[in-house]
Amino acid sequence: MKIYKISFLIAVLMLFFTSCAIDDDGVAVNTNTTVTAAITGGSETIIVPRSDTPYEVGVSLSSPFAYEGLMKYSLNGVATTGGIDAGNSTASIPLDVSEYGSYNVVLNEVLKLYEPDVTVNVDSDNNEANVVVTEIPDVDSDNLVLSLAWPDADNNDLDLWGIFGEGVTGLVFDASQSVSALEQISLPNFETDGGYEIYVRDWASALDPIPFSLVAVHPDGTVEVFVSDIPNAAGQFNLALKIVKSGSTYALTQVNPTTPL
Numbered sequence: 001m002k003i004y005k006i007s008f009l010i011a012v013l014m015l016f017f018t019s020c021a022i023d024d025d026g027v028a029v030n031t032n033t034t035v036t037a038a039i040t041g042g043s044e045t046i047i048v049p050r051s052d053t054p055y056e057v058g059v060s061l062s063s064p065f066a067y068e069g070l071m072k073y074s075l076n077g078v079a080t081t082g083g084i085d086a087g088n089s090t091a092s093i094p095l096d097v098s099e100y101g102s103y104n105v106v107l108n109e110v111l112k113l114y115e116p117d118v119t120v121n122v123d124s125d126n127n128e129a130n131v132v133v134t135e136i137p138d139v140d141s142d143n144l145v146l147s148l149a150w151p152d153a154d155n156n157d158l159d160l161w162g163i164f165g166e167g168v169t170g171l172v173f174d175a176s177q178s179v180s181a182l183e184q185i186s187l188p189n190f191e192t193d194g195g196y197e198i199y200v201r202d203w204a205s206a207l208d209p210i211p212f213s214l215v216a217v218h219p220d221g222t223v224e225v226f227v228s229d230i231p232n233a234a235g236q237f238n239l240a241l242k243i244v245k246s247g248s249t250y251a252l253t254q255v256n257p258t259t260p261l
Contacts, residue, residue: 003068035120036062037071037110042129045225047215048097050133055135057105057129059189061120064089065112070119072109079239084110093133100181102213103131103152132213132225134184135215144243144250145217146198150184155206158230160185160198161237167261170197177203189221189248198241199261200230208232214240226254 013188040058047192059071061084069084084091089212095103107127110120118261134149148160160183163170169251200212209229216224230238238258245247 002236004052013122033079033118035065035112035118036226037120039105039107039129040126042105042126046129046131047136047223048131048133050100051088051090051097053097054094055097055131056094056132057131059084059091059093059107061089061108061110062093066116067112067114069113069227071107072111074104074106074108076104079108095257097131097133098150100133100149100153100213101211102130102133102199103129105129105131113239114216130227132215132227133217134213136215136223137184138219138220139216141188141219141248142190144219144245145184145186146177146241146252147215147217147255148183148200148212149213149215150210152207156210156237157201157203157205158210158212159183160200163197163199164192165173165195166197166241187243187245187250189254191245196243196245197239198243199237200240200258202230202233202235202238204234205232212240216241216250216252216259218250224252228254228256228258230258231260233260 021158038060064087065084067086071082071084071091073080082093093105107122108124112118112120122184137145137147147160150156157179159177160175162185164173165171173187174185176185209231211229216227229241238260239255240254240258242253
């Protein structure tokens with residue numbers, strides 16, 4: 001009877017350790033596999049309003065990570081990193097959108113930690129997002145509406161001018177020179193057809209260069225966004241857009257880099 005009990009105990013212990021070994025093996029996931037990472041919804045320029053809540057640029061994975069992951073990306077050309085939680089097939093890159101401005105986000109590399117045999121490829125067709133923090137003017141069927149925005153309005157003040165013709169020989173059709181963080185002008189459909197120019201003037205600035213965004217809302221509701229910058233040069237006018245007008249149709253061409261007048 002004692003021999004039987006001892007044998008039974010040994011069998012139970014062997015079963016226990018065998019089960020533990022199976023559980024440990026179950027932690028490993030899909031070695032020698034490939035996961036694809038991509039930025040979601042980044043094929044077009046993303047326009048977001050100012051907010052104290054960060055805007056999240058989404059990153060998707062073709063399969064979830066069993067352990068933590070690491071994203072390597074650039075934000076306006078500056079290299080930085082972010083984490084991916086275990087068990088998730090999505091992640092996000094937070095952007096501070098409390099000021100007007102623009103962001104270029106490029107996802108360069110994603111690493112699956114603790115799983116060296118798993119390869120993560122970044123989708124080269126979906127690895128970039130451009131986010132512009134600004135306001136979109138309301139559609140006006142009688143006008144082409146142009147809105148200028150820039151960051152750090154407490155220390156930088158820009159103006160927006162519209163010219164019929166070219167440069168100093170042209171006629172001003174509209175100008176916005178407020179002290180707010182946004183400037184807006186309109187080109188009415190009834191104005192003479194032909195060539196027009198849009199200038200951004202540095203009234204006072206601390207940044208160098210001064211980044212800005214121009215949003216154009218066409219009479220039919222079409223929205224175009226242009227991002228550029230001007231040098232720190234108080235009083236200087238800088239050509240940013242050229243427009244060819246025909247009735248209520250407007251063809252816009254960006255001048256980038258901007259050209260001083």
